[in-house]
Amino acid sequence: MAELTYRDAVARGIAQEMTRDPDVVFLGEDIGKAGGVFKATVGLYEQFGPLRVRDTPISEQAILGAAMGAAMTGLKPIAEIMFSDFFAVCFDYIANEFAKSRYMSNGQVKCPLVVRTGNGGGARFGAQHSQSVENWCMMIPGLKVVAPSSPRDVIGLLAAAVRDPDPVIFLEHKSLYATKGEVPDGEIVDTLGTATIVRPGKDATILALALMVPRALAAADKLKTEHGIDCEIVDVRSLVPLDTQTILGSVARTHRLFTVEENPRLCGWGAELVSIVADEAFYDLDGPPVRITTPHIPLPAADILEDIALPSVDRIAERVRRSLSA
Amino acid sequence: MAKVEDRALASTASLNDDIGEKTRLRMYRMQVEIREAEQRAYDLFLQNLVKGTSHLSLGQEAVAAGFAAAMKPGDLSFCTYRGHAHTLARGVAIEKVLGELMQRDNGLMRGKGGSMHLTSTDHGVMGSYAIIGAHLPIACGAAWRAQYKGQKDVSVCFFGDGTTNIGAFHEALNFAAVWKLPVVFVCENNLYMEYTPIGDVTAVPHPAADRAASYGLPRIVVDGNDADIVYRTAMAAYEKARAGGGPSLIECLTYRYSGHSRADPAKYRPEGELEKWKERDPIKIYRERLKQFGIGEDAIVGIETDVKRRVDEATEKCKAAPPPALEILTTDVYADGGFAWRN
Numbered sequence: 001m002a003e004l005t006y007r008d009a010v011a012r013g014i015a016q017e018m019t020r021d022p023d024v025v026f027l028g029e030d031i032g033k034a035g036g037v038f039k040a041t042v043g044l045y046e047q048f049g050p051l052r053v054r055d056t057p058i059s060e061q062a063i064l065g066a067a068m069g070a071a072m073t074g075l076k077p078i079a080e081i082m083f084s085d086f087f088a089v090c091f092d093y094i095a096n097e098f099a100k101s102r103y104m105s106n107g108q109v110k111c112p113l114v115v116r117t118g119n120g121g122g123a124r125f126g127a128q129h130s131q132s133v134e135n136w137c138m139m140i141p142g143l144k145v146v147a148p149s150s151p152r153d154v155i156g157l158l159a160a161a162v163r164d165p166d167p168v169i170f171l172e173h174k175s176l177y178a179t180k181g182e183v184p185d186g187e188i189v190d191t192l193g194t195a196t197i198v199r200p201g202k203d204a205t206i207l208a209l210a211l212m213v214p215r216a217l218a219a220a221d222k223l224k225t226e227h228g229i230d231c232e233i234v235d236v237r238s239l240v241p242l243d244t245q246t247i248l249g250s251v252a253r254t255h256r257l258f259t260v261e262e263n264p265r266l267c268g269w270g271a272e273l274v275s276i277v278a279d280e281a282f283y284d285l286d287g288p289p290v291r292i293t294t295p296h297i298p299l300p301a302a303d304i305l306e307d308i309a310l311p312s313v314d315r316i317a318e319r320v321r322r323s324l325s326a
Numbered sequence: 327m328a329k330v331e332d333r334a335l336a337s338t339a340s341l342n343d344d345i346g347e348k349t350r351l352r353m354y355r356m357q358v359e360i361r362e363a364e365q366r367a368y369d370l371f372l373q374n375l376v377k378g379t380s381h382l383s384l385g386q387e388a389v390a391a392g393f394a395a396a397m398k399p400g401d402l403s404f405c406t407y408r409g410h411a412h413t414l415a416r417g418v419a420i421e422k423v424l425g426e427l428m429q430r431d432n433g434l435m436r437g438k439g440g441s442m443h444l445t446s447t448d449h450g451v452m453g454s455y456a457i458i459g460a461h462l463p464i465a466c467g468a469a470w471r472a473q474y475k476g477q478k479d480v481s482v483c484f485f486g487d488g489t490t491n492i493g494a495f496h497e498a499l500n501f502a503a504v505w506k507l508p509v510v511f512v513c514e515n516n517l518y519m520e521y522t523p524i525g526d527v528t529a530v531p532h533p534a535a536d537r538a539a540s541y542g543l544p545r546i547v548v549d550g551n552d553a554d555i556v557y558r559t560a561m562a563a564y565e566k567a568r569a570g571g572g573p574s575l576i577e578c579l580t581y582r583y584s585g586h587s588r589a590d591p592a593k594y595r596p597e598g599e600l601e602k603w604k605e606r607d608p609i610k611i612y613r614e615r616l617k618q619f620g621i622g623e624d625a626i627v628g629i630e631t632d633v634k635r636r637v638d639e640a641t642e643k644c645k646a647a648p649p650p651a652l653e654i655l656t657t658d659v660y661a662d663g664g665f666a667w668r669n
Contacts, residue, residue: 025474051474057504059497065463066470066501069481072452073402073471092457092494097464101453105445106435107658109453141659141667165661193669242668276668 001184007177009151010040010116013158014078016187018048021076024162027054027063028080028116037082038118038177060086064093064115068167071098071113076162084119084133084171091136098167099142114161114168119147120211120262121310122175127298130174130306132262134209135269137169138239144192145239147171149213151181153237156190164192173210193241197250201232204256204320207247207273209236212260212311219316227321239269247273248281255286258320260311265293287326292319345554347619349395353553354616355629356391357609360411362637363420367410367427371588375645376427380441383411385551385583388608389514390415392556393482396564402450402468404461404483407442408514409454412484416449421640430647437650438658452481459485459494462511466498469507469567480567481509482560488519490533496540499575503541508567510560511575514550516582521594534577543575550578551608554615580608 004012018024026044028036032055035042045053056063060081067079081087087094094115101109121130137145144166148154154172161168198213199220208216213235220231232250236243251257257277259270274289292311300306364384370376383390386408394403394415405412410423418434426433427441434444442456452468455461465483472479489495490513502509513534517524530536535547548559556578563574581603585592592600616626659665 054505057497057500059463059501061459061494062463062466062497062501065460065494065498066467069452069464069467069469070471070474071467072464073468075471075474077467092460093463096457097455097460101445102658102661104435104439104443105447105453105658106438106654107663108435108445108447110661112661141665144660240667244668 001182003180004151004183005177006151006154006172006179006181007038007040009154009183010158010172011042011044013155014041014044015047016155017159017162018044018052023074024076024078025052025054025070026078026080027056027066029056029058029063029082031055031080036080038174040172040177041080060090061093064090065097067113067115068093068098068111071111072101072109076112078114078116078162081115081117083129084117085128085131087117087133087136094137094143094169095140099140103142110165111167112165114158114170116170116172118174119171120173120175121299121306122211124301124303124306126301130299132294134171134239135263135267138269138272139267142167143240144168145171146192146237147173147210147239148237149173149176149210149235152183152188153190155183155188157192157237159189160192163189168192171210175211179214193238193243195237195243195246196235197232197246198235199231199233201230201254203230203254204258204324205232205234205247205250205254206258206260206316206320207234207236207270208260209239209269210262212262215311215313216260216316218313219320222313222317223320229321229324231320236269244276248277251277251281252284255284256324257285257289258323259289259291260316261291261293262310263294265291265296268293287323290319290323292316345557347621349557350616350619351621351625351629353391353395353557354612354626355633356394356415357387357553357612358630358633359420359636360387360390360414361609362633363414363423364410366637366641367424368584370424370428370641376441377429378440379587379589380427381408381587382584383408385603385608386514386516386580387411388553388556388612389484389512389550389578389580392553393484393512393560396557396560397450397480397482400450400479401564402452402479402481404452404465404468404481405444405454406461406485407454407456408486409444409484410441413444413446413451413454416446416451418446418449418451419640420637421643422446424640425644425647428644429649430644431650432644432647436654438654459489459492461485462489462494462498463501465509466502466507469502469509470505472508473505478568480564482512483509484512484514486519487513487515487517487524487533489513490537491528499537499541499543499573502573503543506570506572509573510563510567511573513575513577514580515577516580518582518586520586521590532577534575538575541575543573546575547577547579550580551606551611553608553612
């Protein structure tokens with residue numbers, strides 16, 4: 001067991017998989033010699049060499065297209081798109097190409113690849129470098145979508161993504177890179193499609209993803225200390241496949257449902273989960289499900305504005321307290 | 327705009343026999359097969375038996391035949407929505423292609439892809455891509471795999487003149503050149519992007535070849551209606567790729583006899599243009615070429631008769647084939663064979 005940053009966990013996860021399988025290759029902008037703009041891939045170029053860790057031009061379409069062509073013909077590429085906002089310039093590959101080729105070809109074409117990207121806000125980068133785009137990806141049949149919240153999950157879910165036969169969008173949260181967590185020694189391999197109850201509780205279920213997980217946990221501590229409200233926090237981790245059983249099971253115990261979503265409100269993943277719970281567990285609920293989200297706005301750059309846009313510990317705690325006392 | 331006179335840049339076919347009778351007969355058969363199958367697809371469309379859309383390669387057969395004939399087994403083709411010709415040229419059965427166009431269960435992808443997405447990985451046809459430019463980077467990735475694994479196959483990527491104005495074209499060309507990838511980019515310049523003359527929307531006369539210098543590549547323009555010229559050009563590019571010499575960008579001048587798609591009667595073409603190009607019809611040129619090499623009329627007619635019979639047989643099989651089974655609606659979304667997204 002060692003304490004590791006989320007950032008270092010990325011490099012360790014990639015190294016674990018590249019060591020295991022020579023067909024795993026890695027490409028992206030500034031990922032090699034420079035070690036990544038977030039320093040999440042430091043040391044990989046030195047360890048695995050320029051044939052397996054390849055710096056690319058600023059050509060997001062070429063990066064994802066090349067990853068797809070390599071995956072179709074036998075490699076297991078990991079492609080980095082520096083900021084998830086840049087998915088918008090290569091979305092053809094995400095939405096039209098590697099997501100659909102297996103289906104359109106009646107199973108002939110296989111695209112076992114991983115797209116890693118820096119997702120989410122909190123860094124004061126403004127509207128084009130801060131978005132949470134998980135819902136852009138979740139809506140596309142053929143993709144899997146995961147978003148780890150801890151260093152241990154970074155390694156385990158990255159390993160699962162690399163070993164998965166389908167294309168996986170792997171959303172790393174930029175504001176978590178510096179956070180630390182305990183990580184076991186040796187190989188770590190997790191399972192896609194599994195949510196984790198990171199804090200058991202009896203009064204309310206709070207679903208959260210990525211940066212919203214530590215915020216929900218802090219809000220739960222506050223609610224317990226200040227109001228005696230005992231919240232269960234579920235780290236959704238994997239949007240596709242979605243572990244609805246863990247979520248429905250939690251709601252069946254707590255009878256209340258909250259989602260904490262960093263994405264702007266419309267069509268966020270929480271809406272899908274609320275609809276599932278409403279369909280399948282309506283009579284388990286003692287009150288209306290509540291979504292806590294970023295408003296329907298582009299993200300501002302200024303810190304005081306960004307801080308009131310993203311769900312904060314105080315906003316989460318206050319919204320839960322208000323609902324439960326209503 | 328690419329003018330017919332520019333074909334003077336290409337040399338006329340040499341009579342020296344580096345190609346040989348066997349390959350020539352094969353290329354003739356391919357061209358006749360593409361012509362007959364495409365014409366049949368058009369006829370079936372008029373009978374409402376080909377649904378959706380279709381983009382025919384009538385008039386462009388020599389490009390498909392020349393590049394395919396020069397390939398080795400294991401070489402990979404990446405096509406556009408105008409990909410019936412390239413799919414047939416790799417040896418995919420006519421029935422499979424027409425079946426897919428007719429959305430029958432015997433189609434290449436059982437009707438799940440349709441005319442614009444013909445794919446047969448067993449034949450090296452790694453897909454037909456309907457978003458302009460998308461497959462150029464994908465071909466780069468396949469070539470990267472070959473380079474990384476030390477495999478000697480070449481990835482060959484076909485596209486139209488209109489593709490040269492989209493970003494993915496330029497990203498892929500630079501990427502392939504920087505990484506020295508074994509990929510061959512083939513621009514079929516048929517003079518029209520869709521409905522608009524390519525010259526009206528492009529800053530240089532030769533939409534592909536005049537961009538080659540930007541990526542450190544030689545400027546190559548050839549007569550795309552002469553299968554011998556196409557074949558020799560392809561052989562040189564494949565050899566360069568296999569030897570580690572990196573990518574090639576080849577512009578083949580040709581002409582599309584039909585409209586962009588089935589919905590387009592091509593009324594925008596100047597009067598007489600189509601007729602002028604038909605004088606240099608690739609199949610007519612090649613029929614004469616075979617005769618120059620002493621191949622008898624009987625052998626030529628034999629190929630033509632055989633191909634027509636095969637197209638007829640394939641048509642009848644497709645007409646008799648059932649529509650796709652409804653249960654395939656949800657298969658092969660994910661690798662487990664299904665579409666489950668939750669537990």
